[in-house]
Amino acid sequence: MALLEVRNLKIYYFTREGVVKAVDGISFSVSEDETLGLIGESGCGKTTAVFSILRFVVPPGRIVGGEIIFEGRDIIPLSDEEMRLLRGEGIAMVFQGAQNALNPVMTVGKQISEVILEHESITKEEAWERAKSQLELVGIGSERVNSYPHEFSGGMKQRVMVAIATACNPRLLIMDEPVTGLDVIVQRQLLALTNSLREKMRLPIIFITHDLSVIAETCDNVAVMYAGKIVEKGDTVSLYKDPLHPYSKGLIGSYPSVRGEKKELKSIPGAPPRLINPPVGCRFYPRCPYAMDICEIEEPELKNVGDNRLVACHLIK
Amino acid sequence: MALKGFAGFAIRKVGAACITVFAIVCANFVIFRLVPGDPLRMMFKDPRVSAEQMQLVRERFGLDKPLGEQFLHYLRELAHGNLGISFWQKRPALDVIADRVPQTLLLIVTALIIAVILGTILGAIAGWKMGTRTDSVILTIALSLYSIPAFCMGIILMLIFAFQLSIFPLGGISTAASGFTGFEYWKDVAWHMFLPALCVVFWYGGEYVLLTRSAMVDALGQDYIITARAKGLKESAILKNHALRNALLPVVTITGVNLAFAVAGIIEVETVFSWPGIGRLVYDAVMKRDYPVLQATFLVFAVAIVLANLVVDLIYGYIDPRIKVGGEE
Ligand SMILES: Nc1ncnc2c1ncn2[C@@H]1O[C@H](COP(=O)(O)OP(=O)(O)O)[C@@H](O)[C@H]1O
Ligand SMILES: [Mg+2]
Numbered sequence: 255m256a257l258l259e260v261r262n263l264k265i266y267y268f269t270r271e272g273v274v275k276a277v278d279g280i281s282f283s284v285s286e287d288e289t290l291g292l293i294g295e296s297g298c299g300k301t302t303a304v305f306s307i308l309r310f311v312v313p314p315g316r317i318v319g320g321e322i323i324f325e326g327r328d329i330i331p332l333s334d335e336e337m338r339l340l341r342g343e344g345i346a347m348v349f350q351g352a353q354n355a356l357n358p359v360m361t362v363g364k365q366i367s368e369v370i371l372e373h374e375s376i377t378k379e380e381a382w383e384r385a386k387s388q389l390e391l392v393g394i395g396s397e398r399v400n401s402y403p404h405e406f407s408g409g410m411k412q413r414v415m416v417a418i419a420t421a422c423n424p425r426l427l428i429m430d431e432p433v434t435g436l437d438v439i440v441q442r443q444l445l446a447l448t449n450s451l452r453e454k455m456r457l458p459i460i461f462i463t464h465d466l467s468v469i470a471e472t473c474d475n476v477a478v479m480y481a482g483k484i485v486e487k488g489d490t491v492s493l494y495k496d497p498l499h500p501y502s503k504g505l506i507g508s509y510p511s512v513r514g515e516k517k518e519l520k521s522i523p524g525a526p527p528r529l530i531n532p533p534v535g536c537r538f539y540p541r542c543p544y545a546m547d548i549c550e551i552e553e554p555e556l557k558n559v560g561d562n563r564l565v566a567c568h569l570i571k
Numbered sequence: 572m573a574l575k576g577f578a579g580f581a582i583r584k585v586g587a588a589c590i591t592v593f594a595i596v597c598a599n600f601v602i603f604r605l606v607p608g609d610p611l612r613m614m615f616k617d618p619r620v621s622a623e624q625m626q627l628v629r630e631r632f633g634l635d636k637p638l639g640e641q642f643l644h645y646l647r648e649l650a651h652g653n654l655g656i657s658f659w660q661k662r663p664a665l666d667v668i669a670d671r672v673p674q675t676l677l678l679i680v681t682a683l684i685i686a687v688i689l690g691t692i693l694g695a696i697a698g699w700k701m702g703t704r705t706d707s708v709i710l711t712i713a714l715s716l717y718s719i720p721a722f723c724m725g726i727i728l729m730l731i732f733a734f735q736l737s738i739f740p741l742g743g744i745s746t747a748a749s750g751f752t753g754f755e756y757w758k759d760v761a762w763h764m765f766l767p768a769l770c771v772v773f774w775y776g777g778e779y780v781l782l783t784r785s786a787m788v789d790a791l792g793q794d795y796i797i798t799a800r801a802k803g804l805k806e807s808a809i810l811k812n813h814a815l816r817n818a819l820l821p822v823v824t825i826t827g828v829n830l831a832f833a834v835a836g837i838i839e840v841e842t843v844f845s846w847p848g849i850g851r852l853v854y855d856a857v858m859k860r861d862y863p864v865l866q867a868t869f870l871v872f873a874v875a876i877v878l879a880n881l882v883v884d885l886i887y888g889y890i891d892p893r894i895k896v897g898g899e900e
Contacts, residue, residue: 308801341803349801354794359816359892368812369802402892418802 255326256283257458258307258426263320265302265311272530276302276315278482281556284426289452289459291473291490293466293505297526299482300462301350304428307460308347309337325425343373346419348412350431350462355415356403362389362414363399366421373422388417392447409440413447420451427451428460433468445471466505470494475562478502481526481537484556488563498565500542536568544569580888588881595873600645603866604638654870655863659856664867668849672871674744675848678764679837682771689772690779691822695815697780698787709780717777721836725770725843732766739766742845767844774836775829782825786818793817820891827883831876 261281267274276299284290292300305311307322309329321328324345329337349355357365366385371378386396392413403411412432419427429448433441449472451457461472469476469490476493478486478501486499497503504522524541533539539549548568556566629635633644648654654664690713697709716724733741745751745759790796791814799813834850841850849868856864888894 310797310800338803338805341801343803347801349794349797351794355798357795357799357813357817359820359890360812368804368808372802372804372808404893415798418798 256285257288257325258284258460259321259323260303260307261321261323263303263306263322264318265299265306265315266318267302267315269314269530274529275482275532276529277306278529278532279320280477280479280482280484281320282477282484282487284458284460286458287456288475289461289473291469291476292460292462292479293464293469293476294479295464295505295522295526297529298479299529300479301430303479304347304430304460304462307426307428308341308345339373342369342419342424343422344424345426345428346422346424347428347430348415348419348432350434353408353411353435356411358403361400361402362406362417365414366418369418369421384421385417388421389414391420391451392417393443407440409436409444412436412440412444416444416447416451420455420457423455424457426458426460428462430462431464432461434463434465441468448472466494478505481532482529483537483566484564485538485567486563486565487556488561492561492563498559498563498570499538499567500544500569501538504541536566577888580894581885584881584884584888588877591877592874595870595877596646596649597642599866599870599873600642602869603862654867657861657864659859659861659864664863667864668852668867668871671847671849671852674846675837675841675850677760678767678841678846678848679771679833681764682768683775683833685768686772686775687779687826690776691783691819693776694780694783695787695810695818698784698791698818699810699814701784701788701791706784710784713777713780713784715777716773717781719774720839721770721774722839722843724773725767725840728766728770729843739763742843744847764846767840767846770840770844771836775833778829779822782822783818786821787814789821790814790817816890820887823883823887823890827880830879830883834872834876 260283262279263277263281264275264279265277267276278299280299280303282290282292292303294300302311302315306317307324307329309332311317317330320330322330324340329340332340356362363382363385366388367378367381370376370381370384374381376384382399386399389396389399394410394413394417398406403414406414416432432448433444436444445468448459448461452459452472459472461469463469473490476486476488476490477484478493478499480501486493486497486502493502494506497506501522522541527533527537527540533550534553535551536542536545536549536554539545542549546568552568554566554568556564557570558564559570626635633641636644652665656662657664657667660667693709693713697706697713700706719727729741732739740746740763742763744763745756746763749759751759795817796809796813799809804812837848837850838853839850840846841848842854845851849871852864853868855861856868
């Protein structure tokens with residue numbers, strides 16, 4: 255049994271303008287030693303999907319269907335207290351936009367030791383020592399334990415976030431666009447840190463990004479999300495080499511016209527649809543260069559095409 | 572390094588406070604020369620006082636000298652703690668004020684402490700429970716209390732509790748000629764202080780509820796609250812260590828500014844309840860055209876506000892780590 259198994263998850267936002275089907279029936283799983291990449295343009299429902307794993311979906315959002323099975327039990331019906339005990343200890347998260355994710359009036363040492371004290375019965379002194387070693391672990395150095403967040407650069411703040419998230423040795427780490435908005439060198443360093451954590455702690459990770467080159471560097475498997483649905487899934491190498499879904503192709507920048515420069519990310523013309531009234535057929539249909547008549551009418555199913563590859567496209571038989 | 576930063580910050584703030592006090596001293600001199608009317612005319616309303624006698628008094632007070640010289644004289648006397656002689660009580664203005672300070676401090680400090688504690692707690696609860704019934708009840712009460720002027724509130728409280736129900740006295744600080752001593756005396760003072768203090772608590776507390784509530788709502792929308800939740804902290808810890816600690820920063824800042832407005836409240840409340848403090852003194856001094864006492868009370872109020880603001884600034888610099896590094900982040 256996988257560590258995490260998400261089945262047919264549906265999360266809708268009930269707004270005044272209408273029902274936003276931000277996550278509309280997605281399924282995926284993460285095993286004990288897997289790093290799963292979740293990729294898709296902004297607004298595809300990636301954050302909404304992973305927030306639900308911590309049961310962080312708040313009104314107007316609601317989980318309207320599906321199961322989130324972590325270590326064999328569905329977390330959706332758990333009580334608030336059971337869920338609280340799981341957060342930080344079983345499942346930890348590094349958020350998008352770390353710039354304001356740290357409390358400005360608390361030392362980083364306190365912010366790290368706080369989570370350890372909450373979940374383990376140890377003394378303050380021991381927790382403080384652990385906070386220091388966490389800072390060492392993420393490459394900041396224990397002497398900064400008394401510093402405040404404003405004394406750190408963006409990249410260092412994100413490292414502190416990683417230190418907090420990994421402080422209690424969680425069984426699953428979720429990283430939501432951890433490197434977005436940081437400069438390239440800092441991105442590289444953080445990815446190296448993520449990889450070393452993955453190896454040192456054997457930590458299963460769900461890694462969200464909208465940059466496929468980042469996935470290639472960190473993830474074993476990838477799920478491509480578009481407009482609240484997973485449109486393609488597979489192991490990173492084969493998906494990167496041979497994307498099947500036109501949207502994946504677009505993300506990797508391998509439409510026939512630009513085949514020569516495969517590594518370069520090309521933006522796909524148009525924008526993701528509004529999720530209030532998504533297209534009836536394939537949601538990518540309006541932007542798809544290969545669209546056929548059937549795409550407009552019938553929604554393609556996510557089919558297994560062998561080799562653990564799943565794709566939802568009428569082009570693929 | 573942090574201490575050095577904080578020391579630098581403290582020195583800057585103290586320097587700024589000194590400059591402000593000097594500016595107030597100057598303004599205080601100028602304002603009282605600008606007001607229309609001759610103070611001597613007020614002093615001697617008797618038409619039989621001759622022009623020579625008036626001139627004599629003018630010379631005696633140095634009012635015949637050029638303004639520049641008068642100003643230097645004023646500064647010199649001020650440096651010696653001499654703020655003039657009360658026209659009305661015929662004794663040093665500073666003594667007149669000193670007699671009133673303890674009563675005002677007793678009333679205002681007691682009431683402010685209660686108001687700040689209650690207001691902050693209720694405001695924090697309202698912000699935490701935003702949109703619920705608890706929130707709307709607290710918000711409605713606070714808004715009503717805050718929008719009623721202090722003198723109006725005073726009169727209402729007095730009408731109900733002192734006049735109609737007779738549970739509290741109409742005014743004053745103690746029962747005249749009661750001969751109470753020790754504990755009995757202080758019980759009597761507390762009984763007299765109840766309504767005026769309640770008036771200040773209502774007015775100030777209402778404001779603190781509103782301030783803390785909005786600061787709390789703001790803090791709760793910040794990313795670090797989600798981080799705290801993701802740590803699996805208890806709601807009480809999130810409220811106390813994360814939301815409230817950040818929400819208190821703007822509340823502390825506003826406190827300094829509000830103290831200036833509190834002066835108006837003190838004058839109103841003390842006047843309504845005949846509380847023998849500085850506020851009541853200002854009212855009496857205006858009625859009696861007692862320029863030296865007015866001038867001295869203005870100075871005392873202004874210096875007190877500057878000092879209070881200095882304390883608030885220093886507290887702020889202490890509780891907000893971002894300040895120590897120098898100015899805004
Ligand atoms: N609080 C909310 N209320 C209404 N709609 C929301 C809310 N949060 C997100 N959405 C909508 O849900 C969709 C998915 O958003 P999100 O999960 O943030 O996507 P991503 O992380 O992929 O950028 C978007 O269309 C967004 O507008
Ligand atoms: Mg997102």
